[in-house]
Amino acid sequence: MNFNEKSAFMEEQARLDEFNRKLEAGEKIEPKDWMPERFRKQLIRMMSQHAHSEIVGMLPEGNWITRAPSLRRKLILLAKVQDEAGHGLYLYSGTETLGVSREQLIEDLHSGRAKYANIFNYPTLTWADIPIIGWLVDGAAIVNQTMLAKSSYGPYARANLRICKEESFHKKQGYEAVALLANGTPEQKKMVQDAVDRWWWPTLMMFGPHDSNSPNSSELINWKVKTKTNDELRQSFVDRTVEEAHAVGLTIPDPDLKFNEEIGHWDFGPIDFDELYRVVNGDGPCNKERLDARRSAWDNGAWVRDAASEYARKQKLRTIKAS
Numbered sequence: 001m002n003f004n005e006k007s008a009f010m011e012e013q014a015r016l017d018e019f020n021r022k023l024e025a026g027e028k029i030e031p032k033d034w035m036p037e038r039f040r041k042q043l044i045r046m047m048s049q050h051a052h053s054e055i056v057g058m059l060p061e062g063n064w065i066t067r068a069p070s071l072r073r074k075l076i077l078l079a080k081v082q083d084e085a086g087h088g089l090y091l092y093s094g095t096e097t098l099g100v101s102r103e104q105l106i107e108d109l110h111s112g113r114a115k116y117a118n119i120f121n122y123p124t125l126t127w128a129d130i131p132i133i134g135w136l137v138d139g140a141a142i143v144n145q146t147m148l149a150k151s152s153y154g155p156y157a158r159a160n161l162r163i164c165k166e167e168s169f170h171k172k173q174g175y176e177a178v179a180l181l182a183n184g185t186p187e188q189k190k191m192v193q194d195a196v197d198r199w200w201w202p203t204l205m206m207f208g209p210h211d212s213n214s215p216n217s218s219e220l221i222n223w224k225v226k227t228k229t230n231d232e233l234r235q236s237f238v239d240r241t242v243e244e245a246h247a248v249g250l251t252i253p254d255p256d257l258k259f260n261e262e263i264g265h266w267d268f269g270p271i272d273f274d275e276l277y278r279v280v281n282g283d284g285p286c287n288k289e290r291l292d293a294r295r296s297a298w299d300n301g302a303w304v305r306d307a308a309s310e311y312a313r314k315q316k317l318r319t320i321k322a323s
């Protein structure tokens with residue numbers, strides 16, 4: 001190694017030592033800080049998928065806004081779907097701090113290259129699906145996002161902190177409506193139990209594969225991007241949600257579900273990860289419908305983007321002229 005190569009190596013090593021020191025000290029890594037390229041790429045992967053999930057996640061619920069059973073339920077659902085749009089925008093903005101453009105992220109989604117949460121590729125067949133999404137899907141998201149609010153990457157942690165504040169309303173409104181249906185007419189109870197039966201297992205899949213099959217988790221935990229593993233988060237979700245289901249007289253569709261006195265957790269049955277990977281790789285019930293809807297929304301919204309950028313261009317010209 002010649003002198004220049006040696007000094008370049010020493011400089012790189014010093015940057016890596018500073019990066020690791022910050023992580024060890026529990027400090028946040030900020031966009032202006034040096035970071036390993038692999039760390040940046042992992043964050044772009046995870047944060048953009050999270051953002052895509054929020055935006056695609058608007059579709060199954062948006063499907064019921066015009067058919068909500070009361071004005072109150074319509075108002076709540078409208079507010080929730082708008083919140084999800086905001087979550088997506090926080091997360092896209094957070095991802096852009098890593099040097100990737102919004103256009104590139106959207107193109108990755110529309111081309112099918114980017115992933116988004118498996119759960120949003122299932123249909124919302126009855127009204128009961130909407131409160132079940134609030135209770136189960138947002139409940140699972142809260143378990144995960146509460147952890148991510150402590151992530152080592154500053155913009156991601158702050159985005160999740162903001163998201164969690166709104167998610168707790170999403171879950172509360174969902175569980176309230178579930179409790180009403182579960183204690184309503186026999187038809188309502190049947191409808192909400194059917195929804196639990198369809199959404200329970202895909203919700204458990206939201207936490208990803210078992211830790212032993214998770215190619216990304218150990219690296220993400222090493223960098224404190226995640227502080228809990230997929231299985232730890234899943235177990236925490238099951239423990240709290242089973243109690244909530246029993247409290248309103250609903251059954252969890254898992255014959256192996258049993259409280260384990262020894263370890264103080266609910267044991268549950270095997271998850272069909274073949275289904276997760278089938279759905280994640282494009283073969284779910286609604287994948288095509290979801291991406292078609294996103295592509296046409298993007299195309300139909302082109303005039304808004306053009307008008308906004310033309311306005312910004314003119315504003316900039318006015319400012320330059322005025323100065």
Ligand code: 3HC
Nearest residue numbers: 049050053116117118141205206207208214215216217280
């Ligand atoms: N849906 C889609 N893809 C999934 C998945 C799921 N449920 N679980 C795992 N995967 C993918 C991973 O992306 C990875 O593929 P990739 O390497 O090509 O990206 C592969 O399967 C292996 O999984 P890993 O466990 O190794 O990956 P991670 O460590 O990244 O764990 C994750 C997966 C739990 C989804 C994690 O990425 C994560 O926590 N992401 C941030 C949170 C998020 O995206 N939540 C989605 C729901 S948002 C939501 O619910 C909105 C709410 O407001 C309704």
